[in-house]
Amino acid sequence: MADRYWVLGTGTWDSTSTTNWSTSSGGAGGASVPTASDNVFFDVNSNVGTGAFTVTMANSPRVCNDFTASGLDGTMTLAGTSIGLTVSGSLTFQATNFTATYTGDTTFNATTTGKTVTTNGVSFGGNAVFDGVGGGWTLGFALNCGVLNLLNGTFDTSSSGNYAVTASQFASNNSNVRTINLNASTINLSSTTTPWSMAVSANATVNAGTSTINCTSASGPVFAGGGRTYYNVAFTSNGLTSAATISGANTFTNLSITGKSNNTGIGQINISANQTINGTFTVSAGTASAYRMQISSDTFNTTRTLTCAAVSLTDVDFRDITIAGAASPASGTRLGDCKGNSGITFPAAKTVFYRQTGSANWGATSTGSWSATSGGALDATQFPLAQDTAIFPAATYPASGSTTTINAAYNIGTIDMSLRTSNTMTLATSTNSPTIYGNWINGTGTTLSGTGTLSFAGRTTQQITSSAKTFTQPIAINTPSGSVTLQDALTTGAVTTTLTQGTLNLQSYTLSTNIFSCTNSNTRTIAFGTGQISIAGTGTVWSTSNNTGLTVTGTGTISLTSASAKTFTGGGFSFSGITLNQGGAGALTITGSNTFGNITNTYKTTSATSILFTAGTTSTFTNWNASGESTRLLTIGSVTAASHTLSKASGTVSADYLSISQSTATGGAGWYAGANSTNGGNNSGWIFTAPPAPSGSNSNFLVFL
Amino acid sequence: MKIDFSFSSQYGTFSDALHLPDDHGLSDEQIEAMKQQRFDNWIAVITAPPVEETPTEEV
Numbered sequence: 001m002a003d004r005y006w007v008l009g010t011g012t013w014d015s016t017s018t019t020n021w022s023t024s025s026g027g028a029g030g031a032s033v034p035t036a037s038d039n040v041f042f043d044v045n046s047n048v049g050t051g052a053f054t055v056t057m058a059n060s061p062r063v064c065n066d067f068t069a070s071g072l073d074g075t076m077t078l079a080g081t082s083i084g085l086t087v088s089g090s091l092t093f094q095a096t097n098f099t100a101t102y103t104g105d106t107t108f109n110a111t112t113t114g115k116t117v118t119t120n121g122v123s124f125g126g127n128a129v130f131d132g133v134g135g136g137w138t139l140g141f142a143l144n145c146g147v148l149n150l151l152n153g154t155f156d157t158s159s160s161g162n163y164a165v166t167a168s169q170f171a172s173n174n175s176n177v178r179t180i181n182l183n184a185s186t187i188n189l190s191s192t193t194t195p196w197s198m199a200v201s202a203n204a205t206v207n208a209g210t211s212t213i214n215c216t217s218a219s220g221p222v223f224a225g226g227g228r229t230y231y232n233v234a235f236t237s238n239g240l241t242s243a244a245t246i247s248g249a250n251t252f253t254n255l256s257i258t259g260k261s262n263n264t265g266i267g268q269i270n271i272s273a274n275q276t277i278n279g280t281f282t283v284s285a286g287t288a289s290a291y292r293m294q295i296s297s298d299t300f301n302t303t304r305t306l307t308c309a310a311v312s313l314t315d316v317d318f319r320d321i322t323i324a325g326a327a328s329p330a331s332g333t334r335l336g337d338c339k340g341n342s343g344i345t346f347p348a349a350k351t352v353f354y355r356q357t358g359s360a361n362w363g364a365t366s367t368g369s370w371s372a373t374s375g376g377a378l379d380a381t382q383f384p385l386a387q388d389t390a391i392f393p394a395a396t397y398p399a400s401g402s403t404t405t406i407n408a409a410y411n412i413g414t415i416d417m418s419l420r421t422s423n424t425m426t427l428a429t430s431t432n433s434p435t436i437y438g439n440w441i442n443g444t445g446t447t448l449s450g451t452g453t454l455s456f457a458g459r460t461t462q463q464i465t466s467s468a469k470t471f472t473q474p475i476a477i478n479t480p481s482g483s484v485t486l487q488d489a490l491t492t493g494a495v496t497t498t499l500t501q502g503t504l505n506l507q508s509y510t511l512s513t514n515i516f517s518c519t520n521s522n523t524r525t526i527a528f529g530t531g532q533i534s535i536a537g538t539g540t541v542w543s544t545s546n547n548t549g550l551t552v553t554g555t556g557t558i559s560l561t562s563a564s565a566k567t568f569t570g571g572g573f574s575f576s577g578i579t580l581n582q583g584g585a586g587a588l589t590i591t592g593s594n595t596f597g598n599i600t601n602t603y604k605t606t607s608a609t610s611i612l613f614t615a616g617t618t619s620t621f622t623n624w625n626a627s628g629e630s631t632r633l634l635t636i637g638s639v640t641a642a643s644h645t646l647s648k649a650s651g652t653v654s655a656d657y658l659s660i661s662q663s664t665a666t667g668g669a670g671w672y673a674g675a676n677s678t679n680g681g682n683n684s685g686w687i688f689t690a691p692p693a694p695s696g697s698n699s700n701f702l703v704f705l
Numbered sequence: 706m707k708i709d710f711s712f713s714s715q716y717g718t719f720s721d722a723l724h725l726p727d728d729h730g731l732s733d734e735q736i737e738a739m740k741q742q743r744f745d746n747w748i749a750v751i752t753a754p755p756v757e758e759t760p761t762e763e764v
Binding site (some may be wrong): 465467468487488494510512530536563602603605606 | 718721723724750754
């Protein structure tokens with residue numbers, strides 16, 4: 001081990017240059033470049049006179065044992081682009097006359113304890129990495145860096161100094177043996193991804209002391225605690241814009257979430273494992289009741305338990321959360337029930353009335369937009385919660401022609417606009433995606449606008465009354481054990497309707513949409529009744545490619561009406577009571593070996609069209625009523641130059657005006673294509689005549705005579 | 706009161722309902738006109754120029 005002193009001011013610290021290294025303070029240059037076992041000193045004699053100087057690190061990471069910058073009488077800048085500094089001993093920066101601008105990692109790789117890191121308020125330009133098996137580092141001053149990454153060894157904030165750490169991220173996401181001693185320090189972490197990163201926490205010891213870990217980002221911070229015990233952990237942004245997450249089954253003394261006071265709307269914290277809070281779980285109030293937080297399981301319909309000794313909750317919506325422990329049942333101020341909760345006492349469902357006189361937001365500051373009585377005073381406490389009913393009075397509130405904007409992804413109970421008839425209103429959602437837990441009732445004077453998805457997730461019986469008003473928003477039904485029942489025809493714009501969980505009950509009505517998507521493995525039912533799903537889009541407009549958990553009931557119709565090509569992706573499902581209808585000029589392609597109650601072609605009254613099957617599939621029908629008409633033949637074929645199979649178990653297919661190719665008709669029924677159909681070749685089982693007169697006709701009767 | 710009604714067309718069947726106050730005071734002709742208007746509006750929506758859209762895949 002040797003000592004190396006920097007001399008002669010500005011110079012380059014690389015792997016070969018000896019110009020600026022001396023064996024003594026202020027001595028002659030020319031000493032060897034310091035190795036990992038050498039101590040380096042930057043002191044009063046490192047510069048020329050009292051001039052400022054820059055030490056630019058280059059080549060591979062510069063190494064030393066102890067790094068000491070002390071006694072400088074001119075400003076020293078430790079520079080280097082994407083070059084790091086590896087310190088095998090301790091590090092001391094000088095509080096004044098010293099700046100670190102290098103952008104690489106500062107790595108501490110000692111393998112013995114007793115090392116110190118004393119930055120004296122000088123920030124690292126890059127990350128601080130602690131990586132030495134058996135090493136131990138104690139802060140001698142607050143540490144400010146990019147990522148603080150503990151890979152091996154013991155990181156200690158000092159039991160006497162309780163120094164703060166300010167970093168983008170505290171990471172120790174590995175299985176190495178390491179210890180984190182946080183003492184009574186405050187750790188401020190600003191990362192927008194994972195400010196605390198210990199998802200892999202094997203062989204880690206966290207001694208939280210009475211520390212406080214603050215996750216400060218407004219944009220989706222993740223506290224990946226790794227199932228360890230912490231003291232105070234706080235999400236401190238007052239304007240959370242995207243969901244934060246707590247992962248790992250952690251234990252906290254206190255867990256707190258700051259309410260929103262900017263970025264109007266609702267901030268969300270997702271919980272991905274059960275948590276224990278031995279002190280107080282706090283969600284503090286925001287600026288107004290419309291500034292809300294939502295605590296949810298990270299997995300829809302999967303409960304997470306928060307075992308709390310005490311709670312302090314204001315303007316919080318809960319979804320799939322159980323609160324257990326001494327605080328259960330938990331209560332608070334304006335708690336919204338987004339279903340799947342237990343151990344929480346929610347306020348009784350109330351009915352509130354819109355009270356703004358002109359165009360305004362659903363969630364407003366100050367006195368808000370709602371009143372406890374129709375035409376009553378604005379009341380900031382009457383913001384409608386997920387269990388409430390929000391009514392728009394017949395007139396004045398708002399004035400005819402006004403727009404009410406759902407200005408955030410709020411959790412909303414019932415929206416009742418049925419009184420809006422001659423006094424019109426627009427309910428706009430812009431790009432927001434609210435979730436609806438009650439009924440949606442349009443009035444005949446309602447106009448809807450917006451592009452964010454309307455999700456129906458009430459997990460009970462919900463109804464949609466459209467009143468002939470087109471929903472411009474995509475509609476998603478995700479209501480485990482619940483149902484959404486149409487009260488009249490529902491028409492969307494050129495958007496997708498998605499059934500994720502629960503029952504979509506058409507009763508006898510027509511659902512018209514651009515695309516219908518129902519491909520997942522959740523329990524869900526399309527209850528057609530005698531209703532119809534009419535799909536106007538092109539491309540793959542029906543998707544049940546994954547139909548695990550899907551039930552289809554009723555005797556309704558799926559009609560694909562586009563004038564352009566469209567595909568029905570059944571996924572090999574039994575639509576046994578359902579009629580599939582070709583309702584447009586565009587060729588209808590059916591993929592998968594599906595079963596249908598019937599197949600029809602209502603477009604024959606207008607023009608010729610096609611129904612194409614995927615080669616190699618077998619489509620089974622109870623009835624076949626797809627025909628063309630004179631000069632408007634219906635083409636039956638395969639998508640590719642190979643055959644498909646059509647199967648009907650019994651009876652007679654009596655079609656006509658078909659142009660058939662690549663088609664094998666089988667199953668036991670008589671497949672009569674009709675006298676006016678054409679055989680395009682490569683067919684089997686089709687009989688290109690009209691069916692014989694049914695037995696029991698007059699001729700047979702005469703024979704018996 | 707709710708009045709269910711249906712229209713058949715080349716695009717399939719359109720089934721809808723009118724939700725009216727019990728004392729709506731509308732004549733039969735007015736009600737029939739309302740039904741026809743809803744059907745006409747439906748035809749207009751489903752025959753609007755096609756829009757390409759990728760189906761949403763749920764988790």
